[in-house]
Amino acid sequence: MDMDKTAIGVLEADEPTQMMTAPVSNATQMAMNVDCPVCRTPNPPSETYCIDCGFLLSSEMVTVAEMPETPSVGKLITTDGTREFPLNAGANTVGRENADVLLVHNTVSRKHATVTVENGGAWVEDGGSTNGTMVAGQRIAPGEKAELTDGCEVTFGSFVLKYEAPIGAEAEPAEQTAEEPEAQTSELEPVEDALDLGPAVEEMPVEEPKASIAGRLVSKDGALSFDLHDGTNTVGRREDDNDVVMPDPYCSGRHADLTFADGKFTLTDVGSTNGTLVNGVKLEIDAPREVQEGDEITLGRTVFRLEVA
Amino acid sequence: MNDDRTQMIPPDDPNRTRIGGMDPNATQMSGGAFDPNANRTQMAGSLQALTVECVAENAYALATSSTRQHVLVKMTGSGMAMGARMPLNLCLILDRSGSMEGPPMDYMKRACSYVVDLLEPNDVLSIVAFTDQAEVVMPARRVVNKALIKQHIEMLQVGNTTDLYGGIQLGANQIASLSSPGYVNRALLFTDGEPTAGNKDFPSIIGQVAEQKTRGITITALGFGMEYNEELLASIAKRSGGNYYYITRPELIPEIFRKELETLMNVVARNIKMRVHLSRWVQVRQIYNKLPTFGHRSAEVTLADLERGQTQTAIVELELGNRPAGKYRVAKVEIAYDDCVTARSESVIGDVVVEFTTDESLIAGGVNPQVQREIEVAEASRNLEKTVMGMRTQQVSPADAVRELEKTKMLLVEQGKTVQARDIQSAIDQIKQGAGAEKTLMGTIIDLDRGKS
Numbered sequence: 001m002d003m004d005k006t007a008i009g010v011l012e013a014d015e016p017t018q019m020m021t022a023p024v025s026n027a028t029q030m031a032m033n034v035d036c037p038v039c040r041t042p043n044p045p046s047e048t049y050c051i052d053c054g055f056l057l058s059s060e061m062v063t064v065a066e067m068p069e070t071p072s073v074g075k076l077i078t079t080d081g082t083r084e085f086p087l088n089a090g091a092n093t094v095g096r097e098n099a100d101v102l103l104v105h106n107t108v109s110r111k112h113a114t115v116t117v118e119n120g121g122a123w124v125e126d127g128g129s130t131n132g133t134m135v136a137g138q139r140i141a142p143g144e145k146a147e148l149t150d151g152c153e154v155t156f157g158s159f160v161l162k163y164e165a166p167i168g169a170e171a172e173p174a175e176q177t178a179e180e181p182e183a184q185t186s187e188l189e190p191v192e193d194a195l196d197l198g199p200a201v202e203e204m205p206v207e208e209p210k211a212s213i214a215g216r217l218v219s220k221d222g223a224l225s226f227d228l229h230d231g232t233n234t235v236g237r238r239e240d241d242n243d244v245v246m247p248d249p250y251c252s253g254r255h256a257d258l259t260f261a262d263g264k265f266t267l268t269d270v271g272s273t274n275g276t277l278v279n280g281v282k283l284e285i286d287a288p289r290e291v292q293e294g295d296e297i298t299l300g301r302t303v304f305r306l307e308v309a
Numbered sequence: 310m311n312d313d314r315t316q317m318i319p320p321d322d323p324n325r326t327r328i329g330g331m332d333p334n335a336t337q338m339s340g341g342a343f344d345p346n347a348n349r350t351q352m353a354g355s356l357q358a359l360t361v362e363c364v365a366e367n368a369y370a371l372a373t374s375s376t377r378q379h380v381l382v383k384m385t386g387s388g389m390a391m392g393a394r395m396p397l398n399l400c401l402i403l404d405r406s407g408s409m410e411g412p413p414m415d416y417m418k419r420a421c422s423y424v425v426d427l428l429e430p431n432d433v434l435s436i437v438a439f440t441d442q443a444e445v446v447m448p449a450r451r452v453v454n455k456a457l458i459k460q461h462i463e464m465l466q467v468g469n470t471t472d473l474y475g476g477i478q479l480g481a482n483q484i485a486s487l488s489s490p491g492y493v494n495r496a497l498l499f500t501d502g503e504p505t506a507g508n509k510d511f512p513s514i515i516g517q518v519a520e521q522k523t524r525g526i527t528i529t530a531l532g533f534g535m536e537y538n539e540e541l542l543a544s545i546a547k548r549s550g551g552n553y554y555y556i557t558r559p560e561l562i563p564e565i566f567r568k569e570l571e572t573l574m575n576v577v578a579r580n581i582k583m584r585v586h587l588s589r590w591v592q593v594r595q596i597y598n599k600l601p602t603f604g605h606r607s608a609e610v611t612l613a614d615l616e617r618g619q620t621q622t623a624i625v626e627l628e629l630g631n632r633p634a635g636k637y638r639v640a641k642v643e644i645a646y647d648d649c650v651t652a653r654s655e656s657v658i659g660d661v662v663v664e665f666t667t668d669e670s671l672i673a674g675g676v677n678p679q680v681q682r683e684i685e686v687a688e689a690s691r692n693l694e695k696t697v698m699g700m701r702t703q704q705v706s707p708a709d710a711v712r713e714l715e716k717t718k719m720l721l722v723e724q725g726k727t728v729q730a731r732d733i734q735s736a737i738d739q740i741k742q743g744a745g746a747e748k749t750l751m752g753t754i755i756d757l758d759r760g761k762s
Contacts, residue, residue: 038633039589049638049660054588056636056662082605085592086630088375098595100628104602223509239512240600247511249540249701273704 037061074122076101076115076154076161085161087117094156095127096241106240107131107157115148122148122163130234130241130257131157214260216307217244217297224302232259235299236272250274250300259288265306267291274300358387358577358650359615363642363659366684369675372634372665377594380661381680382623382642383760386577386615387650394574395649398433398449398492399424402480404500404533405438406471413501413533414467416559420566421462427570428452433492435483436461439476440468441506449487472507473500474514477528477545481521491652493576493614494526497569498545499562501533511541518548525580527551527614529569532748533562540701543751550581550613553755555748572616581612581646583623590630591639597624597687598758613759615646622760624680624687632665639663682724683760689717689724690757693733697750707740714740714750721757728761729753 033042034057036050043051050057076085085092085101092100094113101115109129116123123145126133133139134155135146148154150165215228226233226244235244238253246255252272259266268288269276276283277298283289291297293308366379401421409417421436428434435449436458447461480496488494504514518528529551530542539555546553552572554565585593585608593601593608601608608625615621629639640661648655666672696713699705705713714737721730732753736746 038635049641049662050588052589053632054591054638054640056638059636061633061635083603084606086590098626100592100594102592102594102603104600237511239515245510245512247509249538252702253698273699273702 074117074148074166075164077164079153079160079162087115087122089117091116094124094133101156101161103156103159105157105159108159109157109241112156115154116145120166122165124148124154129157130232213309215265215309217258217304218307220296220303220305224304228258228260228265230260232257237300246299246302248300248302251302252300255299256283258291265291265308267297272300356387356650357655357657358617358648359581359644359646359655359657360385360387361642361644361657361659363640363661364677364680365639365661365663366677366680367672367675368664368677369668369671370629370632370639370663370665371669371672372632372667375628375630378627378629378639378663379680379684380625380627380640380642381677381683382583382625382644382659383620384578384581384612384615384622384644385620386575386617393650395493395576395652396431396433396491397428397573398484398487398489398494399428399573400435400437400449400480400483400496402443402476402496402498402528403436403438403446403465404471404473404476404502405440405465405468406502406505407440407467407469408501408534408536410467412559413562414465416562417499418462418465420563422459423563424566424570425452425455425458425462427567433487434458435480435486437476437480437483438465439472439479441470441472443472443475443479443507445479445483449483470506471500471502471504473498473504474508474517475506477514477517477521481524481526481528484526485524488525490647493573493579493649495551495573496521496526496528497531497566498528498542499531499533500537500542502536503538504541511544514541515544515548518545522549522611527579529553531556531565531569533559535745535748537748539748539751543755547755547758550611553752555752575616575618576614577617577649578615578646579649581615581621581644582609583612584609584643584645585625586641586643587627588637588639590632592628594626594628597626597684598690599623620760622683624683629663634665634667636662636664685720686724686726686757686760689720690754693717693750693757694754697747697754700745700747707743710746711737711740714746726757729756732756 032045034045035042036053036055036057038055038061039050039053041050041052043057048057049055055061074087076087077083088100092115093111094101094103094115095111096104096108097110109127109131111127112129113124113126113133116125124133124135124140125145126140126142128142135148136152140146148163150163152163154161154163212230213227214230217226217228218224229243233243234241234254234257235246236242236253236255237246237248237251239245241254244258252274254270255272256276257268257270259268266288267276267278267283269283269285271285278289278291279296291306293306295306297304297306362383364381370376370378401424403417403421405414425434430451430453432452433449434447434452436446437443438446446465447458452458477496477498480498484494484496508514521528528545528549530546531554532539532542533556543553552569554569556562556565587593587606589606596608596610599610601610610623612621612623627639638660642659642661643656645654645656692713696705696710700710714733718730718733718737721733732749736749739746739749
């Protein structure tokens with residue numbers, strides 16, 4: 001009844017007749033590993049399907065003349081190496097739901113960004129995400145397309161992925177190849193007068209700096225208080241994609257954005273159902289409006305006062 | 310008051326494998342039954358309580374380019390009546406706020422006494438009540454002295470406000486205090502109103518529920534009357550994998566408690582986790598209505614407890630890379646769970662096998678209608694959720710809501726979801742009579758998301 005036995009039981013039951021006639025080259029040496037005819041991965045004899053590519057090992061690979069040569073593709077890889085996203089030619093969507101590069105996290109927007117593979121290169125474009133997209137630590141502006149270079153880091157929300165260019169892609173300029181400093185992995189003191197590679201790329205922090213508190217939304221009855229950070233604070237009822245999660249059923253899932261930039265707060269209704277009011281005046285949808293200390297902000301049926309830090 | 314302390318018996322009592330929930334003819338299993346292994350040999354063939362079936366949307370995929378496919382994962386609780394049931398570790402978390410005054414309080418007490426009657430000495434029960442604060446009415450103990458437990462229940466009195474958060478926390482702690490792997494853990498949260506005391510905000514409460522789920526504690530949410538927050542209670546049940554009930558009238562409270570208890574006594578698989586292991590060139594695009602976590606070439610979601618004879622489904626959308634033609638396992642689906650029949654952690658595996666071909670006519674003929682039906686139901690559930698939220702915020706007029714609901718009902722009838730179609734019909738009737746139907750429909754959404762049939 002243990003798990004492995006069950007697994008094998010199920011697998012054997014699946015293809016019982018084919019197991020007998022398997023045209024595997026070393027079928028007589030049952031204890032030997034079986035190389036997958038498709039991907040060459042050695043498989044223990046107990047496996048029915050290739051452990052790497054899933055090919056039914058007892059079947060024959062059909063070679064079709066018109067099969068296109070599988071081109072080597074670029075990939076995005078998580079920094080811990082556990083997940084790989086091969087990139088297809090054309091547009092690859094990045095997001096929290098139904099995406100080619102699926103990153104389930106509340107700092108990633110549903111449609112966060114697009115990576116376009118064309119002419120042997122890859123470009124990333126932010127899709128109006130809440131927390132933005134960065135390439136090598138640089139936030140990309142709306143509408144901007146940033147090219148990905150081999151080994152560069154792309155940040156979507158709090159996810160950091162490394163781009164690996166397809167094999168055979170053109171070598172990148174030297175200044176980019178200097179970007180993988182070995183010293184980064186060790187805790188050792190930096191050696192004095194380390195190799196002078198020009199600008200110290202390795203000092204770039206991978207994690208985005210902790211946002212400082214720029215202000216606070218306090219409900220008039222005092223029951224709710226939300227800290228507001230630098231940049232955009234998303235407001236709404238849905239808990240998985242808002243910085244300010246509203247317990248008010250009259251708030252929309254995504255209700256408004258409250259952005260702190262250049263020392264000012266701006267409030268934008270992002271298409272809420274029941275509207276956003278500033279000092280009793282309803283905001284037009286998608287029209288940002290500056291708000292100040294003490295302003296009364298109504299979201300759904302909850303009235304807040306804005307406090308600026 | 311003190312003498313009932315002596316009733317507390319350690320959870321390893323050999324009694325615990327008594328057969329048959331409510332069967333008066335129940336006989337005890339032979340001695341030494343507290344050893345789970347000895348136990349298993351007594352049970353006919355020690356069959357696993359859960360079976361899994363995986364079906365791809367199409368038996369074929371195009372070899373020459375990358376394609377998308379849905380996979381239906383269908384889990385079924387063993388229909389075999391094994392006789393034995395898993396003992397319960399149950400906590401009643403009861404609202405005694407001011408609004409419970411009168412018949413609701415009386416019927417709630419009656420329902421609780423009824424629960425005590427249905428339980429057996431090997432079950433563990435605790436009772437927590439909440440008003441301005443939460444307090445333990447009776448700490449977790451074996452259900453031995455039923456008369457004494459009922460006295461505790463009778464002493465409940467109405468208070469003022471509603472500290473739902475505190476109630477959940479205290480109740481979960483009671484379950485955890487006597488937690489043991491051989492038990493079905495469950496809290497029954499009964500409330501008639503919005504949280505008005507303690508930690509009131511939605512995210513904190515849901516966060517607390519999620520945390521308790523990781524401790525293996527499932528919460529069933531029972532909403533009574535018109536004033537409770539159906540979105541909150543439905544979210545609690547959803548996040549927790551427990552059930553959701555809407556109780557319209559006080560005299561129905563005992564009946565609903567009985568129904569839930571019967572459900573619990575039929576739980577055959579709990580702490581269910583679905584892990585999808587992917588072949589190298591396969592990616593997960595989404596798992597419908599679930600929030601997956603990812604590992605190396607794998608995705609995982611937590612599922613609700615499964616009862617005997619019940620099915621539960623999950624739909625996974627995959628992106629398949631192009632492949633040399635041939636038969637491949639695109640994913641291996643592993644369901645890990647606590648088996649209430651074998652009393653052990655078990656896992657079952659299903660393979661998703663697709664043949665890659667360059668023959669497009671094969672692909673056109675390879676569509677699996679069952680998977681397509683389930684996808685339609687999942688979409689219907691999403692639409693239903695939209696309609697309900699629109700009704701809650703008064704953005705959808707009653708006439709529009711009825712129109713939407715009629716459409717959804719038709720679809721569900723076509724897909725054979727008769728129970729849910731009936732729920733929607735009664736919701737339509739309620740709206741036509743000028744009443745709200747959101748509380749009913751929340752339950753329908755939960756059922757549909759779990760693929761209950």
